[in-house]
Every structure is written in structure tokens, then in C-alpha cells.
Amino acid sequence: MLNIKLAELDNAKIINEEGLKAMKYEIIHLIKEKWKGTVIPIKYTTDKYYDVIVNKTDKGFAIDIEKKNFTEPVTYTLEEYDLKDRLYENFRENVYAWGVVVNFELVAAIETNQELGPNRLRIIELWVAEEYQKQGIGHELIEIAKEQARRERRRVIILETQSCNVNAVDFYQHEGFSLIGIDTCCYKNNDSQRKEVKLEFGWLLKEKKKFNNDEIEVRMETPDDWYKVELMTQHAFWNKHHLGCDEHYLVHKMRQDKDYLPELSRIAVKDGEVIGCIMYSKARVVDASDIHEIITFGPLCVDPKWQGCGVGELLLRETMKLAADKGYKGIVIFGEPDYYPRVGFKTCDNFNITTADGKNFDAFMGIELGKDSMKYIKGKFYESKVFDNLPKEEVEEYNKKFSKLQKLRFPGQWD
Structure with a gap:
């Protein structure tokens, strides 16, 4: 049994619709030769999390995912794992990136990777600098990934986030993604206790009916x-x-x-x-x-x-x-x-x-x-x-x- 109580979305909180219509920032292709190795400074603070509970039952497993409040705000960064996200990492072969550059500084980016065997497109990075959020940039970056998937006839777009990144979870749902999997020991062996469980989301391309x-x-x-x-x-x-x-x-x-x-x-x-x-x-x-x-x-x-x-x-x-x-x-x-x-x-x-x-x-x-x-x-x-x-x-x-x-x-x- 899978019981998921994901919160109802507040569209105004996730995307400022007027900002989306009047978005003044141009998205460009981030050329590999120029942007390879650029650090994506992932950091967020949250006062909520999705609590992921997995219980063994007589009939199998019961998974419960419910939004709850932290007692006080928590800040997450990659530095706590001695990691840094970088564009065009050497171990990825089929990556492509787009972003927004203001005054020669990268302020938003999306990077995708073609998973050719299973015919999937994975979003590796999606980041918007805090001062540029809620202006529709994240939505437009997601639309580019969807366009890439449609052009390449991928069957699904997948991405990961964490159960403590509530804004991201809500945003991806707003963009049409659904929960497709969990990993309770992706980052450390006590992810569930730390409230940082890996959540996989997917956007499935619809099969179209053939006309006669x-x-x-x-x-x-x-x-x-x-x-x-x-x-x-x-x-x-x-x-x-x-x-x-x-x-x-x-x-x-x-x-x-x-x-x-x-x-x-x-x-x-x-x-x-x-x-x-x-x-x-x-x-x-x-x-x-x-x-x-x-x-x-x-x-x-x-x-x-x-x-x-x-x-x-x-x-x-x-x-x-x-x-x-x-x-x-x-x-x-x-x-x-x-x-x-x-x-x-x-x-x-x-x-x-x-x-x-x-x-x-x-x-x-x-x-x-x-x-x-x-x-x-x-x-x-x-x-x-x-x-x-x-x-x-x-x-x-x-x-x-x-x-x-x-x-x-x-x-x-x-x-």
C-alpha cells in the first residue's frame, strides 16, 4: 500500500503568473567549452519536510509520505557532503545545458542527460538564484526540457529532489511531474531520520492516438x-x-x-x-x-x-x-x-x-x-x-x- 499525502499547491506561491507572462530574461544555450566546470551553488532553507515512513506489513510494505513542520528552519547545502554540482561533468556523456546570464553571471540553469538505453531524459540540474526566483524562470527552463524530450521522442523525463526540499517537490508537481520512486539511503544511511530522502519524479509523455x-x-x-x-x-x-x-x-x-x-x-x-x-x-x-x-x-x-x-x-x-x-x-x-x-x-x-x-x-x-x-x-x-x-x-x-x-x-x- 502506498499512502502519499502531498500538499495541495498554492500556485501563487510557486510561480508568479504575471512574472511568467512578462519574463524579461533570455534563456540561452550554455556552450560546453565555456561553461564546463561551472559550480551550481545549490542551497535552500526550509521549515517543512515530507516525512517518509516505510513499514513492513503482513501484505508487503506500507509507505507513507506526509508534509510536516520542522521545529526550526533547516539549511541544506552540498558542502556538507564535500560535494559541488558542476555543469558538464566528465562522467556524463550526453549532457546539454541552458541558462540565464545577467551581467556575465549565471543566475539560473538547467542541465539534461539523455539516457539512451531506457529512452529517458534526466534533468540533472535545475537551479535559479534566490533573487531571481518566482519570476517564471524555473517554469521556462522546465519547458525547454519538455521540448527536448518531445523532439527526441523520449518516453519520460525524470529528476530527483529531496523530501526536505518542499518548495521543489511542490514546484515539480505544479509542472506536471508525479512521484515515481524513493531511495531511503541515497545520501547517507540515515536519510529517513535526517528527513532527506531521495524522491524521484517523472513526467511521462503521452502516447498519441493515430488519426484515420x-x-x-x-x-x-x-x-x-x-x-x-x-x-x-x-x-x-x-x-x-x-x-x-x-x-x-x-x-x-x-x-x-x-x-x-x-x-x-x-x-x-x-x-x-x-x-x-x-x-x-x-x-x-x-x-x-x-x-x-x-x-x-x-x-x-x-x-x-x-x-x-x-x-x-x-x-x-x-x-x-x-x-x-x-x-x-x-x-x-x-x-x-x-x-x-x-x-x-x-x-x-x-x-x-x-x-x-x-x-x-x-x-x-x-x-x-x-x-x-x-x-x-x-x-x-x-x-x-x-x-x-x-x-x-x-x-x-x-x-x-x-x-x-x-x-x-x-x-x-x-x-
Whole structure:
């Protein structure tokens, strides 16, 4: 039996909501080369604790966790263990950190570690200097960890705190974390007596229900859709491969390009909201004087809120059938190698096709739209020049059409 009496939360005490809305501090990626070894000065004073009692019973174990008062305030620091928390410790391989810097001084930080085997993301450090607390910074740092977990398709975020760190326990609950475990001898053999029991909290990413064809409208876009499609595309790609993105500007430019194929391109709409799109264009494979006409697509994207619901696959399968019915022989793309093979894409070395500079790699893939339809196509792949004609200054100018989004580093970006 597990009996947990965790206190009801006072939202005003944990996060000043007005401060959150008007947070004036910018969160940045803490570059490893610069911030490695930086000490995180963990220290807190509390007049309450969660008392953790474990009793053996005839039926197993009874665990009771209840908030109680200390007779007088107690201060906890890492120095009492002769320890110091530091960013980018050598024994951790997959860490990444963000923080807030004011006048060249670190005043808040979060550090995560990818646990690749169990597919978890662990928050190692979360710290906000006392004078910067209750301004929404902690919440925004947690949101970055949640965004990292969503991008990497982790199944859960986990972290630890102590039963005496009542403010942290309450804060994590407010952020949607639940108690998932305890360790009564993590720090010393008398943790329970000292009221400093390790508590593990977890935030589980929800499994999303796959849509079927009846729940999504797949159709050609109209001029009335253009802004919504570009906005959705911007959100889908923002900070995904680079700082910011240019895919929404690519969508805008493609519509004006001679190689664009609107008769194949489609958008996905749910309850009047544009939640996905796929844009096709002409391409070619060149072998000396032989030129083979094929097609490519890009971007194919889904609003982050609806990613994982099968929208991209619905768009892809429907448009592949359209392309096959119109007599196109095959599709060649640059895409995510852990996604497209699910629907039959293979690396282009299977088709004797290389990039324009003669290379092959996992992200360069193709698919035949009929049996052996690309059997006699070989050579170098060339896509429309519109993909190369996206100057940064033009992208930045086009970004002014949309609400400003912060550019931020995440693991896995290409540059």
C-alpha cells in the first residue's frame, strides 16, 4: 500500500503568473567549452519536510509520505557532503545545458542527460538564484526540457529532489511531474531520520492516438490557407535543424517556382485548423546526356501539437498514390532516416542514384511508385534551384510577418 499525502499547491506561491507572462530574461544555450566546470551553488532553507515512513506489513510494505513542520528552519547545502554540482561533468556523456546570464553571471540553469538505453531524459540540474526566483524562470527552463524530450521522442523525463526540499517537490508537481520512486539511503544511511530522502519524479509523455482518414481533411491549399500553412511550417521546423528555420519561406517561394507541383501538394486540416502539409516539386536524375524526370517533396511537416498522430503518413500515402496515378516513376528526397523507411523509402544506393556531388548517405532516400519503375534510372540527383535560393537576409525579413520566436540551440541540430 502506498499512502502519499502531498500538499495541495498554492500556485501563487510557486510561480508568479504575471512574472511568467512578462519574463524579461533570455534563456540561452550554455556552450560546453565555456561553461564546463561551472559550480551550481545549490542551497535552500526550509521549515517543512515530507516525512517518509516505510513499514513492513503482513501484505508487503506500507509507505507513507506526509508534509510536516520542522521545529526550526533547516539549511541544506552540498558542502556538507564535500560535494559541488558542476555543469558538464566528465562522467556524463550526453549532457546539454541552458541558462540565464545577467551581467556575465549565471543566475539560473538547467542541465539534461539523455539516457539512451531506457529512452529517458534526466534533468540533472535545475537551479535559479534566490533573487531571481518566482519570476517564471524555473517554469521556462522546465519547458525547454519538455521540448527536448518531445523532439527526441523520449518516453519520460525524470529528476530527483529531496523530501526536505518542499518548495521543489511542490514546484515539480505544479509542472506536471508525479512521484515515481524513493531511495531511503541515497545520501547517507540515515536519510529517513535526517528527513532527506531521495524522491524521484517523472513526467511521462503521452502516447498519441493515430488519426484515420475520416478524422482529417486532406486537400489542396487555397490562397486563404497560405499564411496558416507557412505559420504551421515555421512552428514545425523552428530550431529543429538549425537556429530558427527557413522552411516556411521555402513554402512561400515554392508557390512561385516553375517546378512546383500544386496538383500533388496537399494540406491536412482538422476542425478548420491547418495541421500539416506536403509540397511537391519536379526533380531530375542526370546520367551524362540522359535526363530522367522524377519528383521530390519538401517540406513535409506537421504542427508540433499533432506530431505522432500519423498526419504525415496520411499525407504521404495519399499523395504517393496521386503521383503514381499521374505516371511519375519515383520520388527522391533528403529526409529523416528513422522515419521514411516505415513507408517504404530506401537509401538511394539501392537505385544507383547519388547526390549531385556523387555521394550517398542514410538521409538520401528514394521510393519507386510502381514495380521496378526506377530500374533504368541512374545518375546524379538534382532538385529545383528554389531549395538553394533562400538567403538568410530574405528569411529574416520574411520572419517579420510572424510573431517573434526565440532561436535556441538543441541537441541534434546540424550546425
